[in-house]
Amino acid sequence: MVSAQLHLVRHGEVFNPQRVLYGRLPGFGLSDLGREMAAAAADDLVARGRTVAALYSSPLERTRQSAEPISRAFDLEPVIDERLIEPTNRFEGSRLRGAGGALRNPANWPLLVNPWRPSWGEPFTSIARRMIAAMTDAASASDSDGDLVFVSHQLPIWMAHRSIVGARLAHDPRQRRCALSSITSFELQNGRLHEVGYADPAARLGAQATDLGAV
Template sequence: MTVILLRHGRSTSNTAQTLAGRSEGVDLDEKGREQAQELVRRIGSLPIRAIVSSPLLRCRRTVEPLASALGLEPVLDERISEVDYGQWTGRKIGELVKEPLWAVVQQQPSAAVFPDGEGLAHVQARAVAAIREHDRALSEKHEGDVLWLACTHGDVIKAIVADALGTHLDTFQRITADPASMSVIRYTALRPFVVHVNHTGDHLASSLTAKPSEKGDGESKDVPPGDAVVGGSTD
């Protein structure tokens, strides 16, 4: 099972340098709308079987062109919604960097709890649970490997990728998730494999369309699913 974690396109809040959080009505800006259209070309002929999205407007707008092209109806899941930043919501980033909590968010995010909002540790728990649940359900529904897409938010993606890498949440600020970027994780019974992080190029790797036994990029039909090749590659 492989999931493409798509961050929404650039929003009006990104442009204004404010922390959108769960503010209502934050839409894509002109660049973000272009990015949403470009997704159809960037993903190309990859066999996406399902689209799951944060219910916030900027995510729904981002997947609209792709969903239309693929003939899919996005499923909205609150568990991959943006962080509830509480009293920080809507404030200028330039103001927030002066808050004592900002240093905690940067240096020990697992301990960061936003005033009247939620903690980043809770965000990771809910988001990872949602991704893994959708992954299992789609695997059972389609009886095998499925490629699917989840459109969500920067901090949420970083938290999911950190979990897949097996690193502590306190290291998640080392991960980048730019607007309209795609990070790809393949889940197996044994472990996740992080295939791409912050992909912003024209096309995702064509290897995503191949089954493990058909690949020549480091996987082998002789290696059990979920095992890593000793030596790093079969090429």
């Protein structure tokens, strides 16, 4: 029997003409390119020839929209799980770099005092804990042998990855392996999650994309 897998899918490019860190702010949906990227992720899952038993999504607009092509491909109604959401971030709505960027404003420097926690938002430990709980709870609740798909955000997916592979949660954000509409896959073996793959099905579109949503 083929083991069921759990796939963490990141959302596609967001329409963000002001180039701000959007975090949990409302009104930030996918761009036209982002919809193409989300479709590429769905196509990749279909091409694997695996049964998908359930689909879960963060409640934010960009993840719900990214779940739509997967929902259509597998005829599944997405289940909204708050634990898959983007972390809180004190820089929401700001441009981080360039003229007038929040990182140049001395008033914001106290927020940067501990990047290993991080001091500007939800602790890495909290993000990893809720993501893994969402994954394992869904696996426990599943009454079929099919795969489970979770549509989430860059940092939550990266925290799940680092926690599961035993890496330190503190990291350099520039080194994250979590492209727009990428798929990070796991299996639950003997009660423990193991990473089994990473795919970037929207890579051909990535060079055109703007990715400014997380720190």
